[in-house]
Each structure stands twice: as C-alpha cells, then as structure tokens.
Amino acid sequence: MYGPMSDPVEQAEREPREPTPATSDTALEPAALRALLVLGLAAGSVALIPFELVGSWIPAFIERNQLNPAYRLSMILTVLIAAVAAMAGGGIFLWRSGRAAVPRLTRLARICAVLPLAGLVPPLLWWAAWPDPLVGALALSAFVLAFEPLLRTSLVALREARLELPSFTLRSAARLRRHAPAVVTAAAILLYAAYMIYFTILNHRHFNTYSYDLGIYDNQFWQALHGHPFRSTPSLRAGNWSILRIHAELSLYAFLPFYAVAPRAETLLVLQSLTIAAGAIPIYRFSARRLPRSVAAMLAVAYLLYPPLHGANFYDFHFQPLGAVFVLFTMDFIDEGRTLLCAAPLLLALGCREDISFGLFFFGLYLALEGKRFRVGVVVAVVSAVWFVTIKFIVMPRFGTFWFADMYKQLFPAEDHSYGGVTKTIISNPWFVVRTLLTGDKLRYALQVLAPLAFMPLRKPSFWILLIPGFFFTILTTEYPAATQIAFQYSCHLVPYVFFSTAVLLAELRSQPPGRQRYRAALVTLVVASLLCTIRWGAIPPRPSFQSGFSQVRFAPLDEADRNLAAEVAALAAMVPFTASLAVSEAELPHVSARPECYALRYGFEGADYILYAYRTGRNGSDKAEAALKTGNYVAVAARRRVSLLKRIK
Numbered sequence: 170m171y172g173p174m175s176d177p178v179e180q181a182e183r184e185p186r187e188p189t190p191a192t193s194d195t196a197l198e199p200a201a202l203r204a205l206l207v208l209g210l211a212a213g214s215v216a217l218i219p220f221e222l223v224g225s226w227i228p229a230f231i232e233r234n235q236l237n238p239a240y241r242l243s244m245i246l247t248v249l250i251a252a253v254a255a256m257a258g259g260g261i262f263l264w265r266s267g268r269a270a271v272p273r274l275t276r277l278a279r280i281c282a283v284l285p286l287a288g289l290v291p292p293l294l295w296w297a298a299w300p301d302p303l304v305g306a307l308a309l310s311a312f313v314l315a316f317e318p319l320l321r322t323s324l325v326a327l328r329e330a331r332l333e334l335p336s337f338t339l340r341s342a343a344r345l346r347r348h349a350p351a352v353v354t355a356a357a358i359l360l361y362a363a364y365m366i367y368f369t370i371l372n373h374r375h376f377n378t379y380s381y382d383l384g385i386y387d388n389q390f391w392q393a394l395h396g397h398p399f400r401s402t403p404s405l406r407a408g409n410w411s412i413l414r415i416h417a418e419l420s421l422y423a424f425l426p427f428y429a430v431a432p433r434a435e436t437l438l439v440l441q442s443l444t445i446a447a448g449a450i451p452i453y454r455f456s457a458r459r460l461p462r463s464v465a466a467m468l469a470v471a472y473l474l475y476p477p478l479h480g481a482n483f484y485d486f487h488f489q490p491l492g493a494v495f496v497l498f499t500m501d502f503i504d505e506g507r508t509l510l511c512a513a514p515l516l517l518a519l520g521c522r523e524d525i526s527f528g529l530f531f532f533g534l535y536l537a538l539e540g541k542r543f544r545v546g547v548v549v550a551v552v553s554a555v556w557f558v559t560i561k562f563i564v565m566p567r568f569g570t571f572w573f574a575d576m577y578k579q580l581f582p583a584e585d586h587s588y589g590g591v592t593k594t595i596i597s598n599p600w601f602v603v604r605t606l607l608t609g610d611k612l613r614y615a616l617q618v619l620a621p622l623a624f625m626p627l628r629k630p631s632f633w634i635l636l637i638p639g640f641f642f643t644i645l646t647t648e649y650p651a652a653t654q655i656a657f658q659y660s661c662h663l664v665p666y667v668f669f670s671t672a673v674l675l676a677e678l679r680s681q682p683p684g685r686q687r688y689r690a691a692l693v694t695l696v697v698a699s700l701l702c703t704i705r706w707g708a709i710p711p712r713p714s715f716q717s718g719f720s721q722v723r724f725a726p727l728d729e730a731d732r733n734l735a736a737e738v739a740a741l742a743a744m745v746p747f748t749a750s751l752a753v754s755e756a757e758l759p760h761v762s763a764r765p766e767c768y769a770l771r772y773g774f775e776g777a778d779y780i781l782y783a784y785r786t787g788r789n790g791s792d793k794a795e796a797a798l799k800t801g802n803y804v805a806v807a808a809r810r811r812v813s814l815l816k817r818i819k
Contacts, residue, residue: 492521639663
C-alpha cells in the first residue's frame with residue numbers, strides 16, 4: 170500500500186513542480202478543470218461543517234437518512250453555493266490571468282487537497298451514528314487512510330509555495346525546547362494515572378466489577394500475603410499452587426509489598442493504573458533517541474490515549490497490561506544499550522504471565538534478524554523460548570489443566586484437542602485457518618487496534634513478525650469473542666509492539682529528504698487518527714457509553730443507592746466468621762474477597778458455610794442462592810433491602 174511504486178503522491182513529488190505553459194487549449198483544460206473541481210469540493214465540504222455542529226440530527230441522518238426537508242434543502246443550497254463560488258472565483262482568476270495562472274491555480278488546489286475531508290469529521294465523532302461497530306471502524310479507517318496522502322499533497326504544495334507550516338520542534342529558548350516535552354509527558358502521565366485511578370475505583374464502587382476477575386485477583390493477592398502461594402478460592406477451591414494450572418503470574422510477588430499497604434481490591438486498581446501510565450516513560454525515552462523530543466511526547470500521549478489500553482485499564486485487574494509495560498521498559502533499555510539493566514524488566518515481564526514470553530521471543534527474533542542488536546536479540550529469544558516451554562509445558566501441567574486451549578477449538582483436528590492440534594491445523598490446512606479469520610468481528614478488531622496509529626505497524630514487512638504473538642492470542646482464536654474486543658485485556662499482547670513499530674517507522678520517514686514531506690504527513694495523520702479514535706472508542710473524557718469487559722463503565726458520581734448497597738454488603742459480611750467459607754454473588758464478591766475462603770456463587774454454593782447475594786437477575790449467582798434455600802440446607806439469617814445472607818444448617 171505504501172510502497173514507492175504504488176504511491177501516486179510520491180511519484181508526483183519526483184516530477185517537476187512548475188509545469189511549463191501549455192501550447193494548446195486542450196492541454197490546459199484538464200489541469201484547470203481538476204483544480205477547479207478540488208477547490209469546489211473543498212469549499213463545499215468546509216461549508217457543511219456549521220450545519221453539522223448544530224443540533225443532534227447526524228445519528229438519524231447517517232443511519233436512516235432522516236432529516237427535516239427544509240434543513241436538508243438549506244444545507245444542499247449552502248454547499249452548492251460555496252462550491253460554485255469557489256469554482257467561479259478560480260474561473261475568473263483564470264480568465265483574467267490567462268494560461269500562466271494555471272500552475273498557480275493548480276498549486277492552490279493541491280494546497281487545499283485535504284480540505285474535502287473536513288466535512289466528514291463531525292459525523293465520525295457521533296457515537297450514536299455508527300451503531301454497527303464494524304461499519305464505524307471501516308468509516309474511520311477509510312478517513313485515516315485517505316487523510317495522509319491528501320495531506321502529503323498539501324504539504325508538498327505548501328513547500329513549493331514557500332508557505333511552510335510551523336515546525337514540530339519548539340523554537341523558543343534552548344532550555345524550554347529541551348525540557349518542555351519531558352514536562353508535558355510527565356504531566357500527561359500524572360493526569361492519566363489520576364483519571365484512571367479515580368474512575369476505576371468509582372466504577373468499582375458502583376458495583377460494576379466482578380468476581381471474574383477482580384475478586385479472583387484480590388483473593389490471590391490476599392492469599393499470597395498470608396502465606397498461601399498461588400491460591401484463589403473464587404476461581405479454584407483447591408489449595409496452594411492450584412492457580413498455576415491457569416496462569417503463571419509470578420510477578421505477583423513484586424507487587425505484593427504495595428498491596429500489603431492496603432490489602433483490598435481498590436489497591437489493585439491503583440497499582441494497575443499507575444503501572445499502565447508508567448508505560449509512557451519508555452515510549453518517550455525510546456522515541457526521543459531517534460525523533461525530536463516534541464514528537465516523542467506526542468507518541469507518549471498517543472499511548473495514553475490509546476483506546477485498547479483504556480478497555481484493559483477499566484476491566485477489573487489483569488497481568489497482561491502490566492506485562493506490556495515491562496516489555497516496553499525492556500525495549501527501552503535494550504535500545505539504550507543497557508543490556509544488564511534490561512534484565513529486571515525482562516524478568517518482570519516474563520513473570521507477569523506465561524504467554525508474555527511468546528511475544529518477547531519474537532521481539533528477540535526481530536532484533537536478531539534486523540542485525541541492530543544481534544547478540545541481545547538472540548539472548549532475549551532463547552531466554553523467552555526456554556521460559557515459555559518450561560512454564561507452559563512442564564511446570565503448569567503438573568498442577569492440572571484448564572480450558573484456555575478451547576479458545577481455538579475450531580482449529581482442533583478430531584484427534585488432537587490441544588495447542589499441538591492447533592499447530593497441526595495451521596500447517597496442514599491453512600485455507601481452513603483463513604476461513605476462521607475472515608469474520609466481521611476480527612476485521613473490526615484489527616481496525617480498532619491499528620487505526621489509532623494510522624496503520625504504521627503494517628507499513629514494513631519486518632514489523633509483521635512483532636505482530637505474530639498478538640495475532641495468535643487474539644485474531645486466531647475462535648468462538649471466544651472477548652479476545653477480539655478492545656474492551657478486554659488481550660490487546661495488551663500487541664500494545665508494546667505496535668508503538669515500537671510506529672516510533673521506528675517515523676524515524677525512518679524523518680531520515681528521508683525533507684522535500685518528500687512523508688514524515689510530516691505521517692506525523693500529523695498519527696495525531697489526527699489518535700484523537701479521532703480516542704473520541705470514538707476511548708474512555709477519555711468521560712462519556713455515557715464506554716464498554717470495558719462485559720459491562721458499560723459508569724462515570725457518574727455515586728448515588729444513595731450505591732452507598733446503601735455498600736453499607737448493606739459490609740454489614741452482612743461482618744456477620745460471617747472470618748474463617749468460615751462464604752459464597753458471594755458476582756458484583757459483590759470483589760468487595761469482600763480479602764478472606765481465606767471466598768467462593769464465586771455463580772459456579773455453585775456447595776461447601777459454603779454462608780451465602781451472601783444481591784437480589785438481581787442474570788448470572789450473578791442469585792439463582793444459585795435460591796436453589797440453596799430450596800434444598801433445606803440453608804436458612805436466611807439476615808436480609809437487607811438489596812442483599813441477603815444465608816447460613817448452612819445441615
């Protein structure tokens with residue numbers, strides 16, 4: 170798509186900029202007509218914007234073509250008048266100036282080449298106008314892909330006319346130029362951390378977090394703090410080390426001292442938000458070594474505005490986002506040449522989850538193949554491969570198996586329902602694999618991951634190797650919708666690698682001759698794409714509808730009902746002896762999960778001494794509580810307006 174043989178803009182850049190006066194009318198007419206047409210489209214598109222900024226008619230207009238006839242007529246007339254006026258003005262200029270004016274008019278049209286897209290922006294920002302996520306993703310992606318080549322045409326024309334845009338580097342005092350980007354980045358990190366801490370805790374106190382997965386992790390941290398390694402009773406009621414059959418999250422112990430300060434679920438939300446925010450630091454440092462510091466700050470801010478990161482940050486607590494940050498620090502230290510210093514984040518990344526090592530293996534392979542850090546790349550690849558094989562296929566199976574291989578169940582051959590079977594299918598039947606990939610949900614997901622970065626991670630084949638792990642853990646899955654939604658944590662397998670690729674590509678574009686303007690166009694497109702995608706899919710600023718995990722995040726302040734429910738849950742939980750086993754409904758469990766025996770009621774009440782549940786419908790576990798009452802083995806010992814406590818009597 171972006172190769173030199175297929176880029177008409179770059180081809181035009183290699184041709185003479187000042188066409189010589191034509192010698193015939195037929196030679197002049199096409200160029201003049203094209204210029205007039207572009208000017209008309211630009212004027213009409215700009216004239217459309219005031220209409221789009223007034224009222225709330227756009228959703229019905231985009232989705233069902235519904236609009237007040239009088240308003241539609243006035244909009245059409247305004248657009249036509251603006252377009253005709255621009256074309257007439259250009260025509261009069263040609264008529265009065267003759268053939269010599271054609272190059273100048275053509276240059277003006279090229280300067281305005283990006284303006285025909287202006288009127289398309291406001292509809293893209295209306296969430297309700299695109300109820301089909303795939304259609305919305307396609308529309309936004311098409312805009313981003315069209316914006317960059319048109320902007321590049323405008324920038325080349327501006328350069329020819331000696332009307333340069335302001336430089337992206339600061340022109341003020343040397344000290345300000347040196348320190349301002351770092352200050353901006355630090356401020357953005359602090360603002361992001363404060364924003365996410367406040368709203369994730371608020372969302373939790375709205376009872377919008379669940380046993381899967383915040384309650385599971387809160388209990389796992391609490392158990393580790395009290396001498397029970399890798400035990401989490403909401404997930405598995407077995408003893409110590411049992412969680413290793415699900416995931417090997419050894420880096421839990423690196424965070425445990427911080428959790429010990431305030432051992433409850435809110436602490437995990439704080440730790441997750443702070444760690445994710447810190448990921449902007451290595452992005453800034455890595456980028457600043459090859460790009461202007463101001464551009465490095467832009468990339469760091471783009472990371473903090475990245476919608477897939479927001480979904481992971483709000484969805485309870487997980488180790489993939491933390492692992493992504495440690496991978497970024499590993500990349501930064503390797504790039505800086507501090508190979509010994511990178512050992513710490515590398516080990517922390519490997520310890521976050523067994524599958525993080527899969528991505529690091531391909532990163533090491535990339536470094537080795539590129540030849541820039543051959544020895545370090547080989548070491549990273551070998552260490553990651555050994556870690557992955559040892560943990561995934563030797564250590565974890567000793568503690569049992571879990572269902573995660575079923576995420577690929579369509580790829581299982583009849584004789585082998587395992588990861589090995591998936592590999593057999595990929596090798597022996599690639600066309601079947603392709604069939605499972607060609608779905609609307611997977612296309613939408615790929616666009617949502619890549620569009621905020623203007624598709625830069627796809628522009629060099631050498632970058633594709635970095636996308637393999639994320640591809641394996643997300644798009645390759647079958648019948649597991651969570652893996653292909655940016656509302657979940659799985660996108661973090663891609664986050665460090667797409668930002669690494671983007672920084673490297675921008676540096677390569679910057680090294681090209683300045684007259685090409687590819688670097689500036691790519692940079693501006695990145696900024697525009699990041700803002701549009703954040704407004705469309707992100708969680709900043711607060712909005713009425715933002716999905717994280719399986720639910721909509723609630724940004725509204727706590728109301729009396731929330732406070733009353735919290736008080737009721739706390740009061741009933743206090744009635745349960747601390748050593749007794751307690752089964753709890755979904756949304757209430759993370760609020761009482763810091764105890765020795767806490768079970769997820771949705772999966773059954775068997776073995777529980779007490780049952781605490783809210784009166785809700787759905788899969789929250791209230792149906793299991795009602796079934797427990799019917800057995801005659803439990804009686805209600807306390808009830809409040811919205812929750813009840815049962816005790817086992819037999």
